[in-house]
Amino acid sequence: MSPNLRIALRFLTARKRAMFMSLFGIMFGVGFFIVTQAQTSGFESFFIKTILGTNGALRIEDRMQATMFPMEADGAAGGSDFLIAGEGGRKIIPGIEDPFRISEAVRRFKNVSGVSIVLQGTVNLSTNVSGDSVRVQGVNIDDHLAVSDLASQIVQGDLADYRLTPAGALVGSVLASRQNLHPGDTFTLEWNGEARRYRVSAVYETGVSDIDRVRVYIHLAEARSLLQKPTGATFIQVNLFDHERAPEDAVRIQEVIGHTVAPWQRREKTWLDVFRALRFSSALTVSTIILISGLAMFNTLAMVVMEKTKDIAILRSMGYTRRDIARVFIWQGAIVLAAGAILGCVFGAVATYGVSKLPIRIRGIFSTDSFVVAWSPWHYVAAVTIAAVVVMAASLIPARRAARLEPGDVIRGTAL
Amino acid sequence: MTAAGPVLRCAGLHRYLGHGAGRVHVLRGVSFEAERGCVHAIVGPSGCGKSTLLYQLGLLDRPDDGQIWINGETISNSSDALRTAARGRHLGFVFQFHFLLLEFTALENVMMPMRKFGRLDEAGMATRARRLLDEVGLGDKTHRLGTELSGGEQQRVAVARALANEPAVILADEPTGNLDQSNSAMVFDLLARLARENGQAVVLVTHNPEIARRSDRVLAMRDGVFV
Ligand SMILES: Nc1ncnc2c1ncn2[C@@H]1O[C@H](COP(=O)(O)OP(=O)(O)OP(=O)(O)O)[C@@H](O)[C@H]1O
């Protein structure tokens, strides 16, 4: 053990209570930082998981066509017309005319893990009791399971029943309870004056109320008949192996196929920004606890320096250098910091686990019955880094002051 | 230690203390040489500047004018780092008041300069520290904390600590001030023996005529100069 560390340890005991206060401050600051980050980023990543599990990583929509318009040579009335590609002018052709060719092209991208063609339309649903305007999505179920978490979102009924029933339908939970629909019940969907009868195979819940209230899945072939659209698709839902790369992949795919491709980060930007702001502001708020314990540390060390001026002079008289004296005080800060950080990480982990067991019922943007937490080593690294910067800065000033003391001044009593 | 000439020398030392109207000319051109193997006693009335001179010689304070040499090397105008190193290597200091780091035991206090010097291993340091404490009559109180020792006992630990690194010069400001007859004789005998056996130079301030009488050289000081 270095002599400086040995002295630091002994000096710490001189102000035990004040040191413990700083230590607890650091511990609570680090712990609360970890638990708030775990919780805010937990909700954030759960929201992202819900987005990916419902609407997929990418959505391929309308075709973009560079507009061509005729241009006349100046003064040459009735002369020959040229077709010129317009600057930035693009014509949008809604929907996808040749979904199979597009799917095949998209499947060739390395990061693509699944592709599902969706034909969507707004139709009227009616039961013997009442009616509702709903959004029907015709999908090939096996393709769609590869681009969503639909399988795990089933809350009543059975997907196997849906597979075997050509007129089967998957109904959102909010819609089902509003129309009092249960697996086995029938209802009709009507579009353009023509009604067809379907049977509820299963009820699903995504937790996203905008989906659970209006979306009904039926087989793609059924949708083609109902919506009288024998070819084409409304959009193609794509899943990726690496979701973080969605914006880059969207640009590349868009260039190749000439359709707009919307990555999830762009589609859900508003909510994602809200979550990010929440995470940042909670980090900022909790950091004030760390800041205050840093101030307490500063105060305590400044006090110890004042009490120990004579000891400092004695040490200096024996050949301890200014740097040694500074280190004695920096060690004290570092020891309290290390203890506070370790206890804080333990406290943070325990509190995070505790919070994840707290019941809370959330529906609307996702579905959960307890607090959601994310376990990430980065929360611990960030908390400890902030504490380290604050406490070390707080220790440095008293340490430098101690190092500057002149032994002669101290002994005569004219120092400080 | 075999180099010729005085181990510690100062010439024309001046020191002013205080500010403004309270500024006092404490040292008024002090010159002095400390010889190896010799006990020097500085005597003089209270307030004449004995402690102030000892801080100068101990490199704990800088002179306003004049020079100090250790082993023939000018040290008075050196950097803080060099002066600190010289304190650790050549000097042992006993303060007039406030002797120990009170959170440490007697043994730890004596080992403190050795740890910085790093010449002995842990066991070697402990053995040496125990022997030094034995020599000042505290062999049975090595594990007492500073707070658990009397003023005189603390002073004796401070003497033992000043000897820890076998310094060429021992500077002691009234090292027997708080001690009874027999303990002051013991401390003085120890210092005198070290001077004789190891060729260390001892410079002590004392008000005790008996101590002064038994020293090799007596220097009387009055109003900031030797008379
Ligand atoms: N900070 C200061 N400002 C002004 N004068 C001072 C200051 N410190 C000490 N003095 C004066 O310097 C003079 C010398 O002080 P010093 O401590 O060297 O005396 P001393 O000879 O050791 O006395 P004693 O035997 O009582 O220990 C004294 O007259 C004292 O009043």
Ligand SMILES: [Mg+2]
């Ligand atoms: Mg004095």
